[in-house]
Amino acid sequence: MQLRPLMREFSAIGREAARIEEGDTMEAIRLVQEGREGEVRAPRLERARLLLERGAGYDLGNNNGGRRRSTEGRAVAFANRVNALAMTVTWLPQFRERQDDVFRVLAGVGFSS
Numbered sequence: 001m002q003l004r005p006l007m008r009e010f011s012a013i014g015r016e017a018a019r020i021e022e023g024d025t026m027e028a029i030r031l032v033q034e035g036r037e038g039e040v041r042a043p044r045l046e047r048a049r050l051l052l053e054r055g056a057g058y059d060l061g062n063n064n065g066g067r068r069r070s071t072e073g074r075a076v077a078f079a080n081r082v083n084a085l086a087m088t089v090t091w092l093p094q095f096r097e098r099q100d101d102v103f104r105v106l107a108g109v110g111f112s113s
């Protein structure tokens with residue numbers, strides 16, 4: 001497994017995150033300018049984060065203001081891309097050699113936040 005394709009994907013995900021954030025901001029501005037602030041949705045990056053942290057059914061009890069959330073939506077697609085990269089990283093020999101240390105550090109970070 002090569003590191004360069006992983007780094008390219010990591011960079012591409014970062015660029016996509018910036019585009020998503022900008023698009024959500026522009027959409028929110030447009031809705032507020034039109035007096036439809038009640039229609040401003042949670043940012044897609046926040047929805048993707050919740051999907052990654054809690055899993056696909058995290059919002060089954062939340063009707064999101066009457067809107068349904070699609071399992072095929074853009075936030076889901078982005079979360080799937082991040083998840084695929086994370087899964088690929090765990091197969092790297094360099095990661096496997098140090099996984100105990102990595103998870104110990106991540107567990108410590110999780111407790112501190």
